Amino acid sequence: MFKGLGGIGDMAKMMKAAQEMQTKMAELQETLARTVVVGEAGAGLVKARCTAKGEITGLEIDPSILVPSEKEVVEDLIVAALADAQAKAAAKGQQEMARLTEGLGLPPDFKLPF
Known part of the structure; x- marks a missing residue:
């Protein structure tokens, strides 16, 4: 009569896992907002x-x-330092996201939005 109710437990597990992931993502966002990277240009003459x-x-x-x-x-060095800092920021974000999602069984190159 209630054959399909076994799936409710699975759904509850999935919802709990989704909530945990949402919490971890929020924590990651906070961590990324506090993490500072430095980009350089001109052998350190300009740092961003x-x-x-x-x-x-x-x-x-x-x-x-x-x-x-x-x-x-100077303008070129500023642009280069900013680009370097943003590239390092993106790499750090990807590294932290990979660390967060490694236990999910997702492919290594799977991209989740920030």
Whole structure:
């Protein structure tokens, strides 16, 4: 009469696992927001800091390169440092996501949205 009720327990397990994953994802988001990576350009003359979520939080420029005639070089170094910081942030985010999902049996290259 109630043959299909065995699936309710499985559904409850799936819902609990989904809630646990949601909690872990929220914790990961907080961790990524607190994790800072530093990108560099020009052998460290320009450094950009950003969170592992990709939010730029700071920029350091060595005063020795602040010469008006070198304006374009400085601009290029800033862009390169920002790109480096964002690439490192993305890599850190992927690394943390892989660590979180490794027990789920998902393929290694499976991408979950942030």
